[in-house]
Amino acid sequence: MTTKRIGMEGSFAIAEAIKLARVEAIAAYPITPQTHIVERLAEFVANGELDAEYIPVESEHSAMSACLGTSAVGARTFTATASQGLELMHEVLYVASGLRLPIVMTVANRALSAPLSIWTDHSDAMAIRDCGWIQIFAENAQQAFDLVLCAFRIAEDLTVLLPTIVHIDGFYISHTIESVELLEQKVVDKFLPEYRHPYPLNPDKPVTMGAFGPPPIYTETKKAHEVALRDSKKVILKVWQEFGKLSGSHYAPVESYKTEDADVLLLCMGSFSETAMMSIDKMQAEGQKVGLIRLRLWRPFPTEELRQAVSKAQLLIVFDRALSLGGAPPVCSEIQAALYPLKTKPKIVSFVGSLGGREISIQGFEELINNGMNRAKRGKLDEFEIIGVRE
Amino acid sequence: MESLAIYVPRLVTIKEYFAPGHRACMGCGEALAVRLVCKALGRNIIIANATGCMEIVSSPLPSTSWEVPWIHTLFENTAAVASGIEAGIKILTRKGKYNNKTKVVAMAGDGGTADIGFQALSGALERGHDFIYICFDNEAYMNTGIQRSSSTPFGASTTTSPAGKVSIGQTTWKKDLPAIAVAHGIPYVATACHSYPFDLMNKINKAVEVNGPSYIHILSVCPTGWRLASDLTIRAGRLAVETGIFPIYEVEGDRYTLNLDFPKLRPIEDYFKLQGRFRHLSKETISQIQERVAAKYSKLKERAARNNYQQ
Ligand SMILES: Cc1ncc(C[n+]2csc(CCOP(=O)(O)OP(=O)(O)O)c2C)c(N)n1
Ligand SMILES: [Mg+2]
Numbered sequence: 001m002t003t004k005r006i007g008m009e010g011s012f013a014i015a016e017a018i019k020l021a022r023v024e025a026i027a028a029y030p031i032t033p034q035t036h037i038v039e040r041l042a043e044f045v046a047n048g049e050l051d052a053e054y055i056p057v058e059s060e061h062s063a064m065s066a067c068l069g070t071s072a073v074g075a076r077t078f079t080a081t082a083s084q085g086l087e088l089m090h091e092v093l094y095v096a097s098g099l100r101l102p103i104v105m106t107v108a109n110r111a112l113s114a115p116l117s118i119w120t121d122h123s124d125a126m127a128i129r130d131c132g133w134i135q136i137f138a139e140n141a142q143q144a145f146d147l148v149l150c151a152f153r154i155a156e157d158l159t160v161l162l163p164t165i166v167h168i169d170g171f172y173i174s175h176t177i178e179s180v181e182l183l184e185q186k187v188v189d190k191f192l193p194e195y196r197h198p199y200p201l202n203p204d205k206p207v208t209m210g211a212f213g214p215p216p217i218y219t220e221t222k223k224a225h226e227v228a229l230r231d232s233k234k235v236i237l238k239v240w241q242e243f244g245k246l247s248g249s250h251y252a253p254v255e256s257y258k259t260e261d262a263d264v265l266l267l268c269m270g271s272f273s274e275t276a277m278m279s280i281d282k283m284q285a286e287g288q289k290v291g292l293i294r295l296r297l298w299r300p301f302p303t304e305e306l307r308q309a310v311s312k313a314q315l316l317i318v319f320d321r322a323l324s325l326g327g328a329p330p331v332c333s334e335i336q337a338a339l340y341p342l343k344t345k346p347k348i349v350s351f352v353g354s355l356g357g358r359e360i361s362i363q364g365f366e367e368l369i370n371n372g373m374n375r376a377k378r379g380k381l382d383e384f385e386i387i388g389v390r391e
Numbered sequence: 392m393e394s395l396a397i398y399v400p401r402l403v404t405i406k407e408y409f410a411p412g413h414r415a416c417m418g419c420g421e422a423l424a425v426r427l428v429c430k431a432l433g434r435n436i437i438i439a440n441a442t443g444c445m446e447i448v449s450s451p452l453p454s455t456s457w458e459v460p461w462i463h464t465l466f467e468n469t470a471a472v473a474s475g476i477e478a479g480i481k482i483l484t485r486k487g488k489y490n491n492k493t494k495v496v497a498m499a500g501d502g503g504t505a506d507i508g509f510q511a512l513s514g515a516l517e518r519g520h521d522f523i524y525i526c527f528d529n530e531a532y533m534n535t536g537i538q539r540s541s542s543t544p545f546g547a548s549t550t551t552s553p554a555g556k557v558s559i560g561q562t563t564w565k566k567d568l569p570a571i572a573v574a575h576g577i578p579y580v581a582t583a584c585h586s587y588p589f590d591l592m593n594k595i596n597k598a599v600e601v602n603g604p605s606y607i608h609i610l611s612v613c614p615t616g617w618r619l620a621s622d623l624t625i626r627a628g629r630l631a632v633e634t635g636i637f638p639i640y641e642v643e644g645d646r647y648t649l650n651l652d653f654p655k656l657r658p659i660e661d662y663f664k665l666q667g668r669f670r671h672l673s674k675e676t677i678s679q680i681q682e683r684v685a686a687k688y689s690k691l692k693e694r695a696a697r698n699n700y701q702q
Contacts, residue, residue, distance in 0.1 A: 024482045027475060051485065053478035057471060058514030065468035065511065069439065069475020072462055073489070075482055095464045196488075201437045201460040201476065203491050210463035211450035221452070 002181040002247060010141035010173040011036030013180045014080070014106055014166075017148040019050045020188040023078045023104075024195075025070035027055035027063045031085040032118045033170035034108040038080055060085035064092035064103075071101035072209060074200035076152065079103065082170055083110035086124045090131075096163045097132030098225060099209055102155035102195075103163040105133075106148060108170040109270065111356040119357020120170040122270065122321040125298070126330040132225055134164040134232055135299040137269045141178040144168045146249050149188065153239045156195045160232045167298070171357070172271040187246060230300050253302035254309045255294045258284060262291030263314040265346070266369055269295045269331060270321065272360060279365035290369055295331065303338045310339065316346040317372035320384075321354050329384050349375050350384035358388065403592070404430050413456040414448040418621025420612030420628060421445060421527045424585040425498070428525060428609075431595035434459055435492060437480075439473040441499035441508060442466035444534045445527065467507035470515035470524060473497035477520045494599050495522040501542035502532040505566045516575040516604045523598045523605045526568060529613035537616040541566040544636070545683075546676055547668045549616075554671040564683070572606035573642050579605035581641035585612070586628030590639060590650055597641075610637045618667025630662040635688035640695065649695040659684055 008016075014037050018026070026045070028038040044050035053070070057063045063079050071077040081089060086107055096103050109125050111117035125135070134154060138144040147166045155164040168174055183191075199207050213221050233253065244250035257277050259265060268276050273294040280292045293309050293316075295302075310316050316339075320329035327333070332350040339345040349372040354360050360368075368387060375381065408429035415422035425445055438461045440446045446463045449456035464472050476495045483489035497515075499508055504526040512524060531549050532538040539552035539561055548560035572580045579601045583591040591609065598605035612628050614621040631637040635656040640649045659681050663669040672680075 024486070025475070025479055027471075027478075051482070053482040055474055055478050055518070057474070058510060058517075061468060062471035062474070062511050062514055065464065065471035066475035066478070068462075068464050068468075069472040069477070070479035070482075071475075072472075073437070073476050073479035073483065075479040077479075091465060092468065099462075099464070194488075201462055202489070203435045203437065203460055203493055206434075206458060206460045208450060208455035208457050208461050211452045211455060212447060212463075213452050217452045 002183055005179045005181050007177050008141065008180045009036060009175060009177050010144050010168060011175065012040050013141045013145040013182070014148050014168070015040035015044065016182055017145045018078050019044050020183060020185060021076065021149060021152050021192055023050070023052055024075040025053045025055070025067070025077045026079060027057050027066035027070065028079045029057055029060045029063045029081070029085060031060070031082050033110060033120070033174045034080045034082040034085070034106070036174060037106060037108070060088040061092060064089040064096065067103045068092065068096055068099065068101060071096075071103050071197070072099070072201045074195070074197035076156070076195045077103045078105070080106040080108065082108040083112055083124045086128060087112065090128060093128055093131040093133060095210070098221070100161040100228070101163060102161050104148065104151045104155055104166070105163070106144070106166050106168055108168055108174040110170040117356035118170070120172060121355045121357065123323070123355075125167050126322040126324065129299070129330060132162070132229060133299065134162050134229070134236070135167065136164070137167045137296055137298060138173060139271050139273050139294065141173055141176065141180050142249065144173055145180055145182065146243065146247065147251065149183070149192065150239050150243050150251070152195070153192055154232065154236050157235045157239075158198060160228065160235050162229060162232055167270065169271040183247060191243065191246060233297070233300050233302065236297065251296060252305070253297035254305040255296055256309050257292040257294065259291030259293065259309070261289055263289045264369065264373060265291050265293050265310060265313045265316050266365065267293040267295060267316060267318045267331075267335065269298070272319070272321070272354065275360065275362055276365045278362045279369065282362065283366060283369065301334060301338065306335065306338050307342060310346050313346040315349065315373065315376050317349045317351065317369060319368065320350065320352045323352055323355070332384065347376050347381055349381060351387050352384055353387040360388075364388070402589070406430070408432070408434065408458045409449070410456045410458055414451070415444070416615045416621070418614040418624045420585050420624045421529055422448065423624070424527055424591070424609045424611045427585060427588050427591050428595055429459065431592035432494065432496060432599065436460075436494045436496050437476050438462070439464070439469050439476060439495070439497045441469040441503035442534070443500035443503055444529070445498065445500070447534055466503055468511050469497045469499045469503060469508055470511040473522045473524070474515045474518065474520045477522050495520070497522060497524045499526060500533070501526060501528040501530060502540040505542040505568055506540050513575065516572065516577050516606065519603055521603055523595070523607060525607045525609060527609050527611045529611045529616060531613070531616050533613050533616045542568065545680055546672050548671060549668070559672065559676055560668070569606065569608045569642070577604040577606060578602070579641070579643055581605070582608045582610070582637065582639055584610040584628040584632060584637065584639065586625045586632070587639060587651065594641060616668070619665055623665055627662065627665055630657065630665070633657045634659045634662045635684050636662060638688055638691055640691060646698045647691070647694040648698070649692060652692070656685070656688065
């Protein structure tokens with residue numbers, strides 16, 4: 001079913017997925033580290049390898065706005081951005097989800113200015129946490145390819161109709177050449193049928209989209225949006241299952257790594273999970289009862305799966321790659337909210353690190369886990385720590 | 392008079408695509424202009440509408456005034472949304488998934504065009520999408536309560552450019568949006584006013600036939616914001632044109648046509664004195680404005696004459 005393994009940059013693997021998905025409209029604006037994706041797509045269109053309209057807009061605000069238009073008439077739509085570009089799109093993101101337009105986007109996660117940084121962290125992703133899109137994190141190029149393909153199936157499902165973001169860490173996934181197995185066109189065509197919006201803008205059957213919501217109706221529209229986003233999990237699970245059968249790659253909202261006998265769990269999101277796995281391997285070989293949890297599905301938040309995954313742990317060490325300046329780290333505060341109602345739950349230690357592309361090594365994660373265990377022993381659970389800061 | 396009453400209505404469809412029952416103010420020139428535009432456009436269109444008075448008065452969930460496909464998303468992105476609609480139709484048509492010859496129309500106020508949506512407009516005109524962009528210019532942010540825009544005329548008092556003891560109100564000259572549209576080298580640019588309905592509708596019909604972007608700038612009298620009696624909307628629009636303050640012209644390629652010309656322009660006081668927003672202006676300021684109006688008008692006239700000569 002899959003093609004032979006080839007060495008390929010993560011961005012190009014994503015572009016291959018877009019081509020295989022027969023995307024019909026792309027509106028995008030360059031920003032590092034996302035640009036390779038849309039450059040490759042422009043090439044595909046220029047060479048006639050992909051029959052799509054490519055709109056070279058003048059900003060990210062217009063990129064997402066043009067995507068509203070292409071999606072509202074019923075074209076399968078893709079864009080990609082990062083960091084400042086995502087922030088410039090901010091208000092448009094809420095409109096895309098509120099109008100239930102199944103746009104798919106990859107965000108090559110990057111820090112936010114100031115100071116300017118082109119390197120990866122999750123500040124951009126966390127700033128749009130509440131925008132009502134389905135949000136999924138990939139850890140490597142293969143996953144990016146797979147999850148982008150699945151994203152169209154999920155987003156366009158008539159019971160879902162919600163835009164979907166696949167987050168990929170800038171450079172670590174976007175610019176690294178990895179070995180990737182693509183899928184054959186006929187396999188993708190079967191998995192991802194042609195898209196038809198149920199009520200597109202069309203003079204044959206006029207609709208009003210984007211009417212304003214006075215107080216007697218606004219709450220109901222937002223409740224409907226909330227329910228749709230929560231319920232999308234069923235479709236996500238179904239689509240990932242089906243994809244697993246045809247490709248051999250299996251995905252779950254929360255993925256565990258060597259957690260069977262672990263008392264202590266580390267929780268990560270994105271590409272650093274792979275480094276953390278190697279730390280876990282090493283520590284387990286040394287006899288330590290540690291394991292790893294990777295949060296793949298960020299929205300809708302997989303509360304039950306998370307509770308299940310940590311049910312036997314004594315200690316959960318949460319690693320955030322963004323700050324909520326002046327507040328609790330964003331991933332950790334969600335984890336705490338999800339576990340707080342439980343009678344038995346692990347203690348939680350919160351760390352923030354790797355901001356603006358700072359490396360963290362196998363040894364670094366080992367130190368972080370040891371540090372977390374020490375903190376728990378000393379009962380220091382009330383504050384989070386930013387690791388590796390030069391004072 | 393009688394014969395006009397018989398045949399004029401026959402020139403215009405009785406079908407309404409912008410249905411009555413919306414919540415516009417009494418005497419709203421913008422609502423009238425939208426209605427006329429929609430009559431001229433017919434049903435094979437998709438409208439992208441910016442946030443502003445027209446969106447708010449026409450679409451409180453769960454009701455709508457729009458008998459044609461219509462989308463509102465945000466204040467400043469209408470030209471970009473229209474770009475997407477146009478591109479979407481193109482690819483779906485190519486793939487045999489869409490079969491209706493549809494014109495895409497973007498509608499926005501002067502604030503949504505001259506200020507916050509300026510970049511998106513320029514981008515869409517430059518990219519050459521096949522669409523009509525219509526600016527309904529009521530010379531301020533009316534939806535939010537009469538704040539100045541860069542299209543507010545010199546000397547007008549608004550809530551953010553109030554006339555006061557040491558201020559004459561707006562102290563900048565109206566941004567010349569049609570000229571900026573022309574500078575993009577697009578095939579068709581025109582100005583119009585609801586007080587000249589046939590001229591307005593002819594221009595819309597022309598724009599529909601254009602392949603590529605057209606820009607239509609419609610002066611839309613706002614009794615509420617201009618502090619004008621609501622039964623004077625049509626007259627105020629006429630006076631804006633007859634005084635030369637808002638000339639009615641079109642530009643096809645680089646050919647200028649002054650659609651309505653007057654051997655002698657009326658003094659601008661005739662227009663100003665109807666409106667509370669200019670009431671505070673001194674004789675000196677008015678004559679300063681009068682000079683500027685005359686100079687701009689004669690430049691436009693020269694341009695149009697040059698075209699005729701070249702012909
Ligand atoms: C980003 C953003 N800023 C401000 C507003 C508030 N706002 C809504 S409509 C409007 C003014 C609209 O003025 P104009 O475009 O001239 O249209 P009009 O209401 O006069 O027809 C403003 C300031 C908004 N909706 N979005
Ligand atoms: Mg206005």
